[in-house]
């Protein structure tokens with residue numbers, strides 16, 4: 097068709113000429129446009145429902161607009177302050193003027209809350225200063241003296257360091273908090289005291305429990321996938337349906353079933369006690385702790401390990417291992433030297449897939465994790481729903497997203513290279 | 520090729536049976552002796568049990584009944600990795616994660632052959648298949664024919680005395696296949712190995728083998744050298760399966776001293792050589808090769824019977840003429856004539872008389 101089109105415009109294009117390339121481009125463009133139109137609805141959906149919220153989260157994790165919105169004069173004055181000595185009188189006046197406006201607009205509370213997140217005690221200071229300056233009929237001779245009279249904190253540097261740091265629209269405060277660090281009163285970065293460290297231990301716990309869960313799914317999934325992949329087609333399909341069955345059951349139903357099984361007066365404990373294997377008073381705690389999270393998540397995520405493994409193993413014909421055996425290798429050796437290396441891409445894909453899903457898991461740790469089986473996502477949810485520190489939640493979420501994204505790129509690299517699919 | 524007797528057989532199947540499901544026998548009462556250094560081909564239609572026999576010999580399937588002997592010793596209880604049999608698979612089965620050298624290294628390594636010795640053996644094996652320059656490539660960087668050669672080299676590198684090949688050339692195009700047939704045959708001769716070869720390509724079987732075992736339905740239908748198989752098929756199945764074949768159904772009128780008189784469906788009477796018919800009145804199928812049929816009266820051998828025929832179609836094929844005739848009520852009787860100077864092109868509609876030497880018409884079972 098395109099050959100006719102070109103010949104109509106003066107002879108067929110011969111190989112390698114610009115004319116041939118141009119007509120190829122024309123033909124390709126049409127095809128590409130068709131493909132683009134077909135995926136357009138999905139692209140729009142993803143943009144609106146996924147990309148924009150993701151960008152929103154990222155913005156929240158660095159956004160710091162309180163000072164610039166409600167204390168504009170202070171921000172301006174402090175921008176020239178070198179931070180060595182106390183700021184000049186003009187800065188005190190600017191704070192007073194800003195707080196007056198904020199008082200009128202009822203916005204000083206937001207300033208107080210934001211500063212308090214960074215430096216406990218700032219809430220009271222801002223409130224007190226706002227009320228006291230609002231009560232003044234005439235401006236005092238020196239705002240500085242007046243402020244120090246209201247609270248002697250104003251006569252020391254830390255509050256000013258804080259105000260200057262918060263003057264910037266972009267902040268790293270939430271990230272600093274997300275990795276269990278803080279600014280000292282002198283404005284230096286330091287780790288928070290040991291008792292207050294939450295997030296780093298939680299990140300570590302999330303990572304190592306995910307690794308454990310991934311390892312367990314591999315341990316259970318590899319022999320299973322191997323066995324299914326060696327079955328005749330019809331039986332293999334039946335077994336894959338059995339493996340996938342959990343997908344079609346509500347996650348909540350499955351978790352509830354696990355609770356019934358694992359709780360201290362549940363099925364398993366009853367059997368253990370009933371058979372005399374354990375004393376009634378020594379029932380093992382199988383749920384509402386990290387053990388519960390590991391057990392249930394291993395079951396929930398197992399199909400994600402089996403699928404890529406099965407897909408890779410199915411494509412390995414018997415003849416490889418048979419060839420190795422015919423050459424004199426013991427079946428075990430043939431398996432390790434020939435079969436196992438050929439499944440490496442499937443193992444890589446399965447491990448990354450399960451690990452990625454695991455580090456972001458929320459519902460299972462929430463329901464069966466108790467105190468020490470919680471994941472980072474549960475803490476993010478807490479910051480969103482209860483402590484209302486969205487900036488911190490967003491910073492934690494962004495860190496998690498970044499880790500996931502790196503792992504996912506790795507996954508894409510593995511699967512793209514070796515043509516593994518999960519179906 | 521002299522047929523091996525029971526005592527000097529290198530490989531022997533002794534009343535071997537095989538069933539996968541416990542209901543149907545895939546291999547029925549197989550008796551087969553293969554001599555040392557012989558090139559034996561198992562030929563047969565799909566599902567006739569060839570691969571199953573090969574797998575039993577290699578040890579990947581167990582015989583349900585009977586014994587398999589290798590060099591006089593029963594091997595039923597020997598695990599496959601201890602049998603020392605080289606194998607070449609249809610899909611080559613080269614390990615994709617290893618280079619060519621590593622592939623060839625593998626059988627030597629598992630046999631604990633010393634490092635210094637390995638290099639030499641690998642080099643010799645690769646040179647044998649003219650692939651010396653490809654040692655560092657991965658299988659995916661080789662063409663189908665090259666992969667096949669490497670598979671061959673790998674099966675030979677540990678110097679097994681028996682090599683099994685299951686349709687090793689099935690995936691190659693015609694030209695390459697013919698070339699590789701020649702090379703395999705050549706290697707077989709120079710190395711003196713015993714080869715059991717499976718194929719369902721009869722041309723391949725005829726050109727390569729010392730003897731061919733024609734399989735059908737789990738049984739060997741005939742075991743013979745290629746020329747015997749082609750010229751003296753023992754039953755209708757073999758006659759049909761090997762080469763092109765004309766068949767004329769009829770009834771035996773008389774049998775005496777190696778001659779049978781057969782009445783065809785149209786009432787005409789012809790002479791034939793009885794093969795597996797025994798009595799008068801028996802139904803039979805006469806089998807005649809297309810190139811053994813003559814229509815020129817002066818060329819007919821002494822004592823030949825002639826039969827009326829009508830030309831239906833003439834096909835010019837270059838070196839030969841292929842003419843389809845209606846003979847004794849059947850529409851697919853084919854004759855082949857060489858395109859020589861004295862040859863005439865028959866015209867559709869033309870009425871001719873055809874004939875053949877009585878020993879070329881073989882009276883077989885009626886299928």
Ligand SMILES: Nc1ncnc2c1ncn2[C@@H]1O[C@H](COP(=O)(O)OP(=O)(O)OP(=O)(O)O)[C@@H](O)[C@H]1O
Pocket residue numbers: 539540545563564565566567568569570571572719
């Ligand atoms: N693993 C198996 N399980 C059950 N039946 C099998 C198995 N392998 C082969 N069969 C059956 O045994 C019969 C013989 O199979 P076999 O593979 O030996 O045939 P073949 O002669 O090699 O055919 P082809 O030319 O198609 O390779 C077939 O009917 C097949 O369906």
Ligand SMILES: [Mg+2]
Pocket residue numbers: 569570571685
């Ligand atoms: Mg086969």
